[in-house]
Amino acid sequence: MIISVGKIIAGAIDEASSDLRKLSLVIHDNPELALEEKAACQLLVDYLENSGFEVQRNVAGLSTAFVSTYVSSAGAHGLNIGFCSEYDALPGIGHGCGHNLIAISGVAMFLAITRVMDKCRIPGTVKLYGTPAEEAIGGKITMLDHGVFDGTDLLMMLHPTAGYSGAWHSQCCLSMKIEYFGKASHAAMAPWDGINAGTAANIAMLTMGALREQLKPDWRTHGIITNGGQAANVIPEYSCIEYTIRTSWASELDILRERTLRVFEAAALATGCTHKVTEEFAYLDNQDNPVLGQLYEEIMESEYHLPPERGVGGSTDFGNLSQKFISLHGMFDLAGTRVPNHTVEFTKEARSAEAHRRTTFAAKTAARVVARCLVDEGFWKQVKRAHEERQQNSGDHK
Ligand SMILES: [Zn+2]
Ligand SMILES: [Zn+2]
Known part of the structure; x- marks a missing residue:
């Protein structure tokens, strides 16, 4: 089962890869700051609508936020899976955090899991959240406060950096x-x-x-x-x-x-x-899920033959979501060059063909982790137990 699901995921992402590359380059070459990501938002919404998906815009009072929703042809009575795309740039250095890649990784995972649900007749709902202003006011926090993520069972996003990890405990x-x-x-x-x-x-x-x-x-x-x-x-x-x-x-x-x-x-x-x-709104720490993170790292390691790197430092508004929902904030290696985020070198690498290849591989990996949750009840139980344990222990740090 999992092998054929893996093929469906790879097929869906490979099929979309050249379109995703074009979206990524346009977003990269026209960097827009937090809450001003009009062109990037429009581009992603157009792509989703042209691909046959419904999109709701102006979510939570944010003009550059959106939610695209897919309900499985097998019915909605299954897991509610969400993916996040970011697309804001940094002042002065453009896409020095690679959010153009995060934008397309969200789309890639969304396309893959909608295809899996459809082909395997798995009931459920899949949502792609367009989440603006990660680098400034934390668009996800506003969306969370407005109840946009209510009902979510599992949330995923990916982020490029130096090295890969399924266990980033952000600050x-x-x-x-x-x-x-x-x-x-x-x-x-x-x-x-x-x-x-x-x-x-x-x-x-x-x-x-x-x-x-x-x-x-x-x-x-x-x-x-x-x-x-x-x-x-x-x-x-x-x-x-x-x-x-x-x-x-x-x-x-x-x-x-x-x-x-x-x-x-x-x-x-x-x-x-x-x-x-x-x-400003406080960004909370990212509560990684060790069960999801381990599977993500195992698949990444099979590709890169290097151990994961669980660095410290840095924050994300995804942390606030992780406190509430079962989630994975997967890190993937930008291009194997070890340049740090928020630098002009990172900006340059974020438009490279190698960065695109690694982004699509990370999206396939994370989608395979999601698929495992959909088809393996025992695994999903372990994931839920790990989340509950994490929530119980997170208050013990004064
Ligand atoms: Zn950043
Ligand atoms: Zn970032």
């Missing part, structure tokens, strides 16, 4: 904007009349640096001053910094958040400024 991540409000004054004639918002930003940056001494090794804090004043001869009346904090577990993020907020408040107090903190 929780919270980004904040901190504004200081002071009083402008001539910096030479009457500096004593001013309240220096630029100094507040500096104190905040330095104190965050000092705080690092007492952070756990796997925690991260990093930030920039985006506005430190307008002119050297004016005491700045306004300053702004952007800061991100990361921890391995959600319970730790609350602790680090409290300490960080105290630092920002202290800088205001020290300078006499007032301040305002605007927090």
Whole structure:
């Protein structure tokens, strides 16, 4: 059974491969930032509609989000499987995270599993979620809050990086904007009349640096001053910094958040400024499923003859989905060149033929993992048990 299913999966993805390559290159060559991915969204929606699938647009109030839904010809009374596509780029370096490849990997897995359900007469529902703004505000979190993923039994997505893994425990991540409000004054004639918002930003940056001494090794804090004043001869009346904090577990993020907020408040107090903190949605850690992850890694290893690499660092809005749903965030090796994500070199590799070949292989691999869940009840039970265990243990990390 599993061998013929494997052939159906490979056939569906190979058949679509040249079309997927074209989609990937157009998205890559026209990088669009978070929430501005209009052309990429349109391209994917057109492709799905031309392939005969229904697509719902403007999902969760996001103009560049979509959901395509397929109901098996054998009926809907089976598993509800979801795949995620991302397609946002990074400022300055374009597709330096390879989201053009993530976009087509989602489509590839969707096509493969709809074909499997159809040919093998397996009941169920398959959805492809077009999830914008992963690099900025976390479109998946907004979609989750709007109930877009309700009823999902299993969610999958793939991401290119250096090395492959079925067990990426990503970091929780919270980004904040901190504004200081002071009083402008001539910096030479009457500096004593001013309240220096630029100094507040500096104190905040330095104190965050000092705080690092007492952070756990796997925690991260990093930030920039985006506005430190307008002119050297004016005491700045306004300053702004952007800061991100990361921890391995959600319970730790609350602790680090409290300490960080105290630092920002202290800088205001020290300078006499007032301040305002605007927090983004928190990205939670990715709760990998060891049963799904192991099968994914076994198939990947049979191709690459290299062990998996479970690196640390980095965050994804898929983490919030993984806290709720059984899921796999599979990592695959971009092109065998080991360039890191978020670099111009990664951008270049993300349009290579080798990256495309590896993307389609990873999609076939992940689709085979999904197919196993569909046809092997014992395996699916193990997957569910592993998810429950993970959920029970995730709160023990203070
Ligand atoms: Zn990224
Ligand atoms: Zn990414």
